[in-house]
Amino acid sequence: MIRCVWALCLSLILASCATTGNTPAGAPPMDAVQTQAVDAYRIGVDDQVQVAVWRNPELGITVPVRPDGMISVPLIGDVLAGGRTPPEVAKDIQEKLAAYVRDPQVAVILTELRSHEYLSRVRVTGAVRQPVSVPYRPGMTVLDAVLAAGGLTEFAAPDRSELHRRTGDASRTFEVKLDRILNRGDLATNYPVAPGDVITVPERTF
Missing domain, CATH: 3.30.1950.10 (wza like domain)
Incomplete structure (x- = not known):
C-alpha cells in the first residue's frame, strides 16, 4: 500500500518532466527510471x-x-x-x-x-564545450545535462552518445541520439537521468 501511494505521488511530481516518443528496445520505461532513481536516493x-x-x-x-x-x-x-x-x-x-x-x-x-551537491551528481564528458559534474535534481534529463555542459563541440558525433548507469554491481549502457534530440525534436532517447549517471559524447572519426 505504501509503495502504491508513493508511486502515485511521485508520478504527479514528475509528470511535467516526462518526454514524448517511443522508448528504444532494451531501454527502461521512463517512469520506471524516474521511480527507481528517487526510490534509491x-x-x-x-x-x-x-x-x-x-x-x-x-x-x-x-x-x-x-x-x-x-x-x-x-x-x-x-x-x-x-x-x-x-x-x-x-x-x-x-x-x-x-x-x-x-x-x-x-x-x-x-x-x-x-x-545533493555532494551526494548525487551527473557527469557529462567527451565532445562537449565544458565537461561537467552537475548536481542531480528530480526530472533532469540527458538534454538538461548536456546543455549544462555548454552543448556540443563541432567535432562531436552526437548520435553515438551513450548514457552509462550503474545499479548495484551491474552496469548498463543506453544509446542516446543527441542529434535527433537537438535538431529534430525527437525526444525518444532524452532519458531521465539518475544520480551517478555518466553521459559520454564521442568525437567524429575523420
Missing part, C-alpha cells in the same frame, strides 16, 4: 521532504531534514529520515501512526534536494 541533511497522510491532511508536513537526520511528524514526534530512502521513511511513519490513525497510508516525497 538516500535522504540527506537539509533535503526538504513532504509527508502526506491519505485522508488526514492535518498530519501532512513539509520540512527540511535537521542536522541530526530527524524530521518531526505530528502525533508521533521525531522520525529518522537522514540516510534512508523515501519508501523506508514512509513505512516507519505508517507503522508509528497506526497507533493513532486507522489504516494510515503514507507518502514521503522529496521536494528539494539540498544535500
